[in-house]
Amino acid sequence: MTETLQESAYQVDKLIAQDIDAYLDQHQHKTLLRFITCGSVDDGKSTLIGRLLYDSKMIFEDQLAALEADSKRVGTQGQEIDFALLVDGLAAEREQGITIDVAYRFFSTEKRKFIVADTPGHEQYTRNMVTGASTADLAVILIDARKGVLTQTRRHSYLAHLIGIRNLVLAVNKMDLVGYDQKVFDDIVEDYTVFAKSIGIEAFVPMPISGFKGDNITALSENTPWYKGPTLMEHLETVEVDQISDQAKALRMPVQWVNRPNLDFRGFSGLIASGTVRPGDKIRVLPSGKTSTVDRIVTLSGDLDEAIAGQSVTLTLADEIDCSRGDVIAIADSPPQVADQFETTIVWMSDEAMLPGRPYWLKLGAQTVTASVQAPKYQVNVNTMEHLAAKTLELNAIGVANLSTDRPLVFESYADNRSLGGFILIDKITNATVAAGIIHFSLRRSQNVHWQAMDITREKRADLKNQKAAVLWFTGLSGAGKSTIANIVEKKLTRMNRHTFLLDGDNVRHGLNKDLGFTDADRVENIRRVGEVARLMTDAGLIVITAFISPFRAEREMVRAMMAPGEFIEVHIDTSLADAEKRDVKGLYKKARAGELRNFTGIDSPYEAPEQPEIRIDTAKLSPEQAADLIIDQLLGQG
16 A cells, blocks of 8 residues: 555656656747837836736735835835836835836746846936847837827837837837727827838837736737737737847857867857858858868757757867957858948947047957047937937937947948947946947948058168167146156157157147147047057157157057057156146146136146056156156166
8 A cells, every 4th residue: 555655656756747847848948038118207117017027927925915015105006006116126216116227027928938128218317228128129119198209209219229129019008097099099109100110110019008907918908999909918929039030140159268178179169149050061260261160069968960049059160270259150151241440320328428539448249359439420319310410429329430440340230130230338447338339331441441561570670770669658747847858858869879759749739630629539539640650650660759648548558559569658757736837837727727728637627647657757856857867767778
């Protein structure tokens, strides 16, 4: 009897284990849809997500109890459940009844897994909305049935379209507050259709809903018998995700890691961005252009006969070719493009305005390069779609601008491949992300202009002069004594038969930089041009001496990066503002204090002192002659 019971219990446990395994296997192979909710303030985005979580049984009993308590304490729906509180997690969000940060939530149904991003509606948080939309396959654009299409509705629709979200749902929310009136719904859809066509949106799915009451969310509502379309959940479960369409495209796999656990194995790991790969496929590695054949597709679970877009794999190749992090493995007969100059659309996300010409880190997939943005061709007024003249981009501004990188970038148009067409810009000093952008196309000049090889090298030119090329970069406040000390240094070097050239800040503004003012953007361009000239002079084998305020660390580091290792010597002429102002030989501080001279360094424009200069001159302790001797000793390796 006991053995029979034990056998029965064993069989039951076995069946339960099989059911669990089957469920987990089914869950693992469900497709994943990433989507966002967006729209204007108080259109009901958070409430809708809360309703989806509630109706899909993704709320535990203790969460429901806490929700009911919070709804009574800080809710906006009287004594009824406020579903928005499931998503609005920040204290400030609950207090104000708005969404500030992007909130991500996971839920699943029998047919599909979902990650939804609740994005803020306020214009000041547009950068947060862009962050949430950057990985989305679908956007649910909510409209308050009482208010119709608003400015922020247009703004978020434009951004969703710009970022490449192909699947759009126009959810006319709060239909319960307009008595489920079909005419109200039809008028809103008609109004939105006109706007959508004007910005290039070809199709969207309109539906009348009530996130609070649950109408047309998971089941068709009796309150809208005139609506014959799908419920929101039905549409979310059946819409085609980008991952499926990406499988039909050409192979693209950015290499994230070179997998070399031992001497006998060398593989290239990454996420397949598009296409399909099989052993035996001929591939090309970009930007080098080297070709080979796929030998194996290696995963933790064993080798595969095929891998598709969305899978992370390690590829081994039949040939030993150079391939490293940042390279892209592509199908041999249809590779992506390689260029270093592009037309882009940029969404500026920093409180500090964009400075044209300033070097930023550009990160595209696993590629990281130095990039500089030119002055915008135009800024887009998202509310009216006008193209506005602009010299820079402020927080949340969107503009079209050309961009150049310090070395070739493997890319595709964002419209064709989001993984190889979307990038972020990172401030080199703070490491903060300052912008997101998309590539339209490479500029023709980047394909037609090439480096011309020279037989006489820069080393030969320097040897002829019996010296090593170098740049002595003098930086400091106006009146610190840069030009005075630089002039003495050049005279002493000349007497030592050294070949030099002095680039002085005031002198270059009489010619080369005559067109530049003293705004932050013009200061950046001023230093960029001087840096390029200094680099050409070091190619000629000269010792270049520069005397510029050069107030920003980023631009000094930009010039350092232009030079060969060890050639750039930063000389900080360290003088206090009080001492510099006392000298005021040119009377500039007096004018700045009187408001007659704007953007003057140290008064109403910042000076970022070097943190680790090669040479620091304390003018309170050293005379100009002593300073010059110290600099020359350091330059010639005697200090």
